[in-house]
Amino acid sequence: MATVDSVFSVADGVTAMSEIAQTSGVDLLKKFGSAVSVAGDAVKPFLPLIAVVTVTITEIIRIYDTAQHNKRMCGAMHDRVIMAQAAIKLLERRQKENEEKFKQQNYYDAFLKFVALLKKIRDFLQDVSQLKGFKKFKEASAVEIMFTKLASDFDSTMSLLHFAVAISTEDQQKLDREAVTKDLEDIKNYLDNIAGGITTMDHKISSVLEEISIIKDKVAANKSVDKLSSTYEIPPEDLNDPFDPRANDSRDKDITRKLYKFQEVAVKKLALPDKKTDDGLKVAKELTILKSLQEGQRIIKFYGTSVVDGTPVMVFEWAEKGSLKDYYSVTKPVDFPWELKLKLALDICRGIAFLHETRYLHHDIRCQNVLLTDDFVAKLANFKLSRGFNDKSTAIKIFDHLPWLAPEKLRVLGREDKERVPYTQKCEIYSYGMLLWELGHQRIPYKGMTPNQIEAHVLADKRESFQWDLGQLQQGYTKIIRDAWQGEPRLRPTISELFLELNKLQKKHFPDARTPNFKPATPPAVEISALSLDTPVLGDTYKNAGDSPHRKSVSLNLPSCDLPPEFEFELFVPVEEIISLDEGITAHRTNDKEKAWKCFEAHAKLDNPQAIYWKGYYLWEGYVVAKDRKKAAELFKKAADDGIADAQLRYAFCMVNSEGIKFDKELFMHYLILSADNGNPSARYNLADVYLNGKLGIPKNEQEGVRYLRLAALKDQPKARDMLRALKEKGVDVGDLNDL
Template structure:
């Protein structure tokens, strides 16, 4: 994340200076971010708009991947197409590193087909959040709404940590995939990218979501940016001056109201930081995720919720506890007859702030132990699992360091790299993981795969693993006359 922020800073600096790429810079760009060939991707009949279409690509093992192609051309910006595509490729090369979170749209690159250029991202089957909410609002309870809000805040927090400011968070810029996972889109490091990715007109639509201080200074901004500013915008500006807030509808929980009110305070210094909002939403989700309505209950979720205030003794008639602590989820996971589905849901819930729970989410993706994960292709599951293993390994989890090291060693879900694999395996072994000690010992004892044979070092690791009662290490020590 730190390196990503540094690259972002350097990019912004060059953009402000209007630096022109020299030949060495261009060669580096071609090496790091080559243009994709649009002809390699199969067109489909799915085109949400004139400039957006769904395309597919078949891998060597006949796995079909889905992509979103968004066209940009000479009339997209004031700059020539070549200049635009070069700058956007430079940005995409940075944005592709936003992969340590599940709340940001995934970028694949810029594709060229004939004279046209396209931004290539992952395909989000269920459209934007506005469309999804409009279709499903009658089925949404407060647990779901709070989860969506928490996911969005986590995505914003991650972008902020990378020093990337979105400037236009609204439901049209939040996409929903086929697994009902939401991701933030339509952002960039410069105006060219932002203009390309935005879906809305820059007047009455986004003015609704502007912070008061942004709206009050919009006169100057519009002169600089030449953005349309009409009478409706002026109406919004006047209401902001009056510190007007839209009223809440009926049935809104007080905790939610309080959070919204503080987040929308007129003075910027009085608003909570995004990290604090995340923590408050997490706490709120914890309160609501303990409860779920019974399948045969015909009463509305909000009515059930209010009934708790009226009569605490009726709570068990309406709700059942559905979230375990991390410790109990581990026990359920390890138990022969444990409820794996409940453990999975609990690990997902706690993964926001608990590293081990996040690792276990990766473990479940890797091992396909619950029905909802069986709907995802193996390649995609393993890819997600490996990303989670790396994230949690870099945060110091020894089990994740072991798993990520093995994936690197075997080239599973990631390009094989035996030296990088040993690095992570040693990190795990240094924390006392006997399985990592065994794998390292075996690698050094036998050599190969780019690792020079070192029987003495191999024996040392195998002996340490055997002393920790690792069965295979003990067998290998006995077979190779290694005393332990």
């Protein structure tokens, strides 16, 4: 049976995650049980907290390892929690020496603060490490402020716990500020240049990334093939033969050029399994996800499925010049200038970046799977093997993919499933590095070598040679490739870092290169006077929003350790245990409001922002205690300023619905927007209503209104769905409603 020490001994967190994250609270406590006889009764209340700390630190390590953005910030926090992990190991090993600490109530309370702080650090890193989460920070300064506060809180908590951890010195704080500044500069540069559907015309993060994430989750949980199929079926009569037959109208026997709504499309034969089988459901889900990716402007657009001459087909955007491999195979090097190669490399990078921002992996990055439009825009194609970040890979014909396969995948070829390593974005980075080599040299890597020779060559940490004159441009391009195909996955850059390097190379050598510029159509004006600003109710406001009575917790819900009966000769009074916040929310959900109130009040005293919000909610409604809406509003504001989406919405509406609280339009909009961008569906619906109808004297903004309305509808906000349908009937472009 594992002890506390055996769990903490996992240095990189990978094994701990697989062992602990899938273990129930009761089982975790059993794992820690062997430590009780050593530690004595005093340490018992700390065991559930240590278990939660272990899982949370493991999650922070995983977030750092997979971070797509702000790697320096993530690294600074990662290093802090690793020090804390070492301090806890020392605390556990020296239980006898620390027994007096375990008997003190203030030490127990400090440990609770530590648990809550680690969760805040985890959530912050999760947000800043991916664009979808980073979007909630309206200004870059908000990221810096939050980072600084978390770092400061970490130092003070370490002092409270008397952990032997070096507190940030002035030099360390300077390094932290430099890391934050550099990260924010990089992400601004990235957003200013990436385009490709990741950003809007004004370089803001597109809400499409979040839409795809929500659709992905809904599709994963959907058991109805018919409902999924309805989102991509195209009537056969909508597909017509082109007016101008051309020699390349048919490709590879399975692809034919057609017209769909006066656009050139490619119809490709589809082997569609029976809808009633698991394979049928799998294909239906994959096609639905593929359709959701059509907003990626460097991904070949998928329109849907249809039937041509009795044969099921997929309908894609037509790429006049075919695959990049076919193009470079027939193009002489002198006719394929470096300016075009860099442009295509950036196009492909944008496509991969879009996939990674939506947490998808292509699984087959090579020039064969890149298509070229008539005006030389490169787009990713062939998503047959594509999967989500955490989905299981599909078996492939190794010979076709071997030259682009990452060494960590080569190393485990032929082993049992349990011994295989997962395909990650770092594998994709390696493949992209090989593609860059292939594009630069205009030939398949390792040409003429057998599969066994390629495997031995790569696993010996050898790569392809470079056969070009090393001018400044080629030197930069070579360095990018070498960074991407490093043998150690953790040393490979992220796709955003590769993009910034390629973009810098293009600007330096081809400053006049065209920058992608996409301008979406502006929908017509609309008036819906009947819709009104709704005051949220509990069941509406908090559905799918954070820790709420209407959402099952995904956190470990660890039961408290029951201390043995007290005896007269005991030398200490046990600390007063506090149930976890999750247990308090469960108590609220089961109408045990006395228990819930005690939990919320206790955690609020420890400055837990979620508990502060719940305490405010109880004061607002008068549950257990007398109503005090002025105090409740103060608590809502405090929790709102600490990033709690529910509190942000509640505080906004305090100004609308409360006597004695002055209405401030700018403050109302500030907190309503914060809550909406923080994911609250009701905030999104109400904000959309404001924008669409110009309420409160706010100028109408139909584009923003529709955007927030779609996000609310995707989170199953019923009024948002109704409003979208009403808008569509009036001729407003509200996008595809099949997924809502």
